[in-house]
Amino acid sequence: MNQSIFILISLLIRVSATQAQPTVGLNTVNRSVESTVAEKAPYTSKATEAPFYIKAYGFYSLLTPGTEINYSGSQSQISSPTTYKPINTHLGAGPRAGIGVGVIVSDFINVGIDADVLIGTALKVDNNVFVGSGSTYSFYAISTNTTLRVLSIIPNITFKALSRPAYYIYNRLGLVGGLVLDYKTTSNVLETPTKGAVTTSVGNTTYTKNSLALGYQAALGIQFRLSQSIRGFAEVVAYNQSFKPREVQNTTTSTKSGVATLQNSTTEFKDQGDYNKSNPYEQPSYNVAINSVGIGAGLVVRF
Template identity: 55%
Template sequence: MNRFVMLLIGLLMCTAMVQAQSTLASNTLHPVDKTAAPETAPRKTKASESPFYVKLYGSYGLLTPGVQINYSETQSATGIAFPFKTTNKGLGAGPRAGIGVGLIASEFINVGVDADILFGTAVTITNSYNDGSFTYTNSSSTTLKVLSITPNITFKALSRPAYYIYNRLGLVGGLVLDYKTVDNALNQPNRGVASSFETTATYTKNSLALGYQAALGIQFRLSQAIRGFAEVVAYNQSFKPKRLEVVSSNVIAGKPTNGVVVTEYTDEGSIVNSTTSQPNQALSFNVAMNSVGVGVGLVVRF
């Protein structure tokens, strides 16, 4: 029994000596440099570290759903026929350009504020009528320019290293910079003197153009700090005119006549139309300037 114990102890000692020799040889072949600094994760660049960004963008409103469509009409000499013509677009169409700042709040959410100007496309109509004794032609052009501020939040729906798909929602508050309609008309009889009519209706006071914005787009990497994006964007805004000034310059049978009519719009009161007592009063109404279009832009991280 003692022999077996002694034999087992001897085997264990031999095994320990073999392992010690193996470890010593390994350290000799592959010495450990204790002075080397521990390996660390690669340092992020400044562009990827910053949560702030600036963007420049432009868009173009192609469709104007839900807006009032303008029309023009002419009246025959007998007062029986009323030819008319309508536009295919309303207020809100046309180009926008803007700038924005934002913060990357989390991996899936950005928050920001945008400021843009709707330059718009003039809503024009030209109409004419000829009953054999005279020709009546009239044209109308309405223009609108609005400066809007849009606080917004962006949700990343699908994120990849090279791009991500997002949707954005925002509340829009706009200041109407210019809103007017210019009408020109010419009554040309086959015999006699022609008469011309020109009026410029300018809405000099308006409420804020309030509404919302919604967009669906894709943002893609162009460089370490610059991204590009393309989106489909919709605006829904409306405002109420407060004051209208109509300046007319007419020439009837060779005699010029000019005039100015001022109208104030109120939610409650009496409708007054008078050429001697100014300003007139009228019931306030709502003007919609909706659009659905496409937009592109650049985002710079800093």
């Protein structure tokens, strides 16, 4: 009897041990998985990064495709041919400066709006020519200086082509609407005749009314992390813009033998008009292109 009880107790112990073993193993595995997940969990996820940003940037034009080419002329004496050569500076050349705001919509798309000012580089043209024939002629030294400033508003969308933790490569497309702040040409003329007094003239051509400078912008760039909230970027940018002058005011002051003469005139540019009309004069409308391709760089602050 005692032997039978001993055998029965031994069998119960073995069964209990066998049933308890999977439970212990499962608890061990669960604790191991929880430990691993806890160790691999990131400190900060992308979802908690600041979705808004502001930026400031500068741009400098290297090329001005499709813009008007101006020429300088030179003549050494009245019997010599007049040589000419193109001017390297065109409208749209020179620096821009701007700011922008935007929001990060997803891991691949940002949308924003920028505002920049075309500061530009003055367009200078010199012409030194003789006018007349025989012994009666005059030498003209003519220097003109054209300046243009445009404020542009650019709603845009950015597509991230390649994204890494430390940087990403992107391309950006935007529509450009520009307001012409200043567009004028100043001319200085020195007339030296073979006989008689020298005449000096100063002319100001100011485009007082202009259409909006409309177009588009395209950019390819790289943005890189500088700190948790600050990024830097560099990009190649193309601007395509044009506008139509609507009205121009001309003022010329001429001085000869100490006597000054002032002349004023107004010209309107229209799609249809009358060449013979005066005060104001009428001329056909035309486009002024201010295209540019160059490099830009700036800083982005996320908040």
